Amino acid sequence: MEKVNCLIIGSGPAGYTAAIYTSRANLFPVLYEGIQPGGQLTTTNEIENFPGYPNGVAGFQMMEDLKKQAARFGVDIRPGVATSCDLSQSPYKVTIDGKRQIETKVLIICTGATAKYLGIPDEVKYGGLGVSVCATCDGFFYRKKTVAIVGGGDSACEEAIYLAGLAGKVYMIVRKNHLRATKIMQERVLNHPKIEVLFNTNTLGLFGEKAVEGAYLVKHTGTAQEEKFDVAIDGFFLAIGHTPNSAIFKDYLELDETGYIKTQGRSTKTAIPGVFAAGDVADPHYRQAITAAGSGCIAAIEAERYLAGISC
Ligand code: NDP
Numbered sequence: 232m233e234k235v236n237c238l239i240i241g242s243g244p245a246g247y248t249a250a251i252y253t254s255r256a257n258l259f260p261v262l263y264e265g266i267q268p269g270g271q272l273t274t275t276n277e278i279e280n281f282p283g284y285p286n287g288v289a290g291f292q293m294m295e296d297l298k299k300q301a302a303r304f305g306v307d308i309r310p311g312v313a314t315s316c317d318l319s320q321s322p323y324k325v326t327i328d329g330k331r332q333i334e335t336k337v338l339i340i341c342t343g344a345t346a347k348y349l350g351i352p353d354e355v356k357y358g359g360l361g362v363s364v365c366a367t368c369d370g371f372f373y374r375k376k377t378v379a380i381v382g383g384g385d386s387a388c389e390e391a392i393y394l395a396g397l398a399g400k401v402y403m404i405v406r407k408n409h410l411r412a413t414k415i416m417q418e419r420v421l422n423h424p425k426i427e428v429l430f431n432t433n434t435l436g437l438f439g440e441k442a443v444e445g446a447y448l449v450k451h452t453g454t455a456q457e458e459k460f461d462v463a464i465d466g467f468f469l470a471i472g473h474t475p476n477s478a479i480f481k482d483y484l485e486l487d488e489t490g491y492i493k494t495q496g497r498s499t500k501t502a503i504p505g506v507f508a509a510g511d512v513a514d515p516h517y518r519q520a521i522t523a524a525g526s527g528c529i530a531a532i533e534a535e536r537y538l539a540g541i542s543c
Pocket of ligand 1: 279382383386410473
């Protein structure tokens, strides 16, 4: 079994920031990249609100830059996914890819969150045949075509605008009578000539012979004005939020009702000394690249103090 000082799981802004700080503090961190190297931002189109990029930056570019910055300070960056753990006593054990065991004094969990699906069978039936959770990855296939995107948050708005730059028409399927997104994003969507927002609308299913050709929708479900209708579409995108990637820790750490790892107050400390959680896996509220990076920094400082025997 390999023994390390500081193990970081995850390669989003939290993981890389924790890596940069712990490396510069001579903790010799080992970072496993996880299922999606670079994290969710690699599938984000343009990031306009990360301080320091006055003209915005592509998500994958920012993550490449963070990786380079971590590598510059000697972080041992490895491909691999943490598949199980034993946090019953220190040093803590983490299994990578079901086979490789690592023992660590400090564990910083930055495993992020994964896109949610509606849970209708047609999403599975048409998986890879018109259903997607990543507009940036798959939008290209729908140039001049008609697509729908479900959701009313910032992600859905951002992706609807991105899709509208490629597709001929974008339906936005919003279950409430308003968008949850920030005002500026709402305005951009509502004023976009290629986007039609379908408020109070839910998806019943999808249809199509070999791939998605349309969606069965319902407006005002369960009311006197309930109305079922179809739209012809070539692609069906989902942007309805995320589930925190905390399942392998559930036997050891306290999670909230939606699976986010609970940390103590403003710190990244979990109930287990030497185990820290940073970024989206522990953040049901803010979920921004900048807040994730900030919490990765906090985790690194707390890890350093823990190893030095300093309480903070
Ligand atoms: P949100 O949780 O903010 O929004 C999810 C949206 O999906 C809501 O409109 C929600 O509807 C809808 N939804 C959820 N479940 C279903 C369902 N089963 N059927 C239909 N609709 C559903 O998630 P986001 O991913 O948009 O954003 C997460 C966080 O990241 C937010 O804090 C956001 O501000 C931030 N963000 C910031 C960006 C930026 O600053 N550039 C870009 C993207 C995200 P309802 O409103 O009815 O609950």
